Amino acid sequence: MYDIIIVGAGPAGLTAAIYARRAQKSVLVLEAKSYGGQIINTLDIENYPVEEHISGFDFATKLYKQTKALGAEIVFEKVVDINDLGNTKEVVTTKNKYSCKAVIIATGSEDRKLGLSNEDELVGKGISYCATCDGAFYKGKTVAVVGGGNTALEDALYLSDIASKVYLIHRRDEFRAEETTVEQLKKKENVEFIYNSTVTKLNASERLESIEVTNKDGSVRTIEVNGLFVAVGRIPENQNFAKLIELDNAGYVKAGEDCKTTCKGIFTAGDNRIKEVRQLVTATGDGAVAATNAVKYINNL
């Protein structure tokens, strides 16, 4: 029996583990893939206090080592279910069952897809969800980025130094991204902004060859591209817990700043919670709050 089981080894989950260990609780972190979460896709983090520059990989690895050094157990198994047995919770993975007193769900989110019919089969053949991973394959080529948030604009900026031409396709006429990034991107001569438009078709034979872009006014344009980078947001990974805790219509866990879910003893932290700002620093903040409240809950059992 563990005191606390944390589902997800991203920045929120690992920070929660640090706080729980420092409160002398036994901790098991369960992770489906590898530690670090979404931040490992970021080449250079410039907005986390203290470090002027750090890569996502280095950040994640430092955090992982810190968590391990404090005595948290980290096991790579995918959690498929959580059962609420009152004062005990049972966490079910694809391989094992674990018992604990409190659970912190920090599963984060996954890439949202465009939802076009041949999208999946073109992944690796022109469609990518990770510009920092795949940008280098498009040296001197033409690419498009679709999206209007920080990720999309940072992707476009990164790609503008590699590709000969970058189209940025956004469904609105203003961006959600940080103003600094927008300004930097507007200075790039090889970037063309396509506003009020969505990608409606992927034309391919062996590989992606062109995309059909439809404007709000109904006009349609076909653009030849070698690659399309999709950055249209994220989907919270809470589906496995929907019977246990309340989610909003978009699938985010209904929990406030106290990180308490609608089920006693189940807490949440990070991007899968309803919140305004989804950043590294708010994820780690959540981790601290969720762990502190989980510790309080256990001490009052």
Added chain:
Amino acid sequence: MSVIEVTKDNFETEVLKSDKKVLADFNADWCGPCKMLRPIIDELAEEKDNVKIVSINIDNEDELAEKYNVSSIPCLVLFENGEESRRSIGLIPKEEIENIIGE
């Protein structure tokens, strides 16, 4: 066995003419998910006797990457008798890699 670094010079011997099936991990130093995948690949190389696991750095081996149409990494390609039989893109859990390798 540990993971073998493969270049275009030993690709034929190590991959195409291998007695066992081969799982090739196409990766690069600047790719975060590739770095996260590596410890999983290392573990599998130690655990599995039925497969040879090789790593191909696409920066140094752009000819191999191009030949096998790798344009998204991390990219795992399974070779059986010198032919590609399965492929997976992105960071995936260990279990899924085990499924790709098979019995």
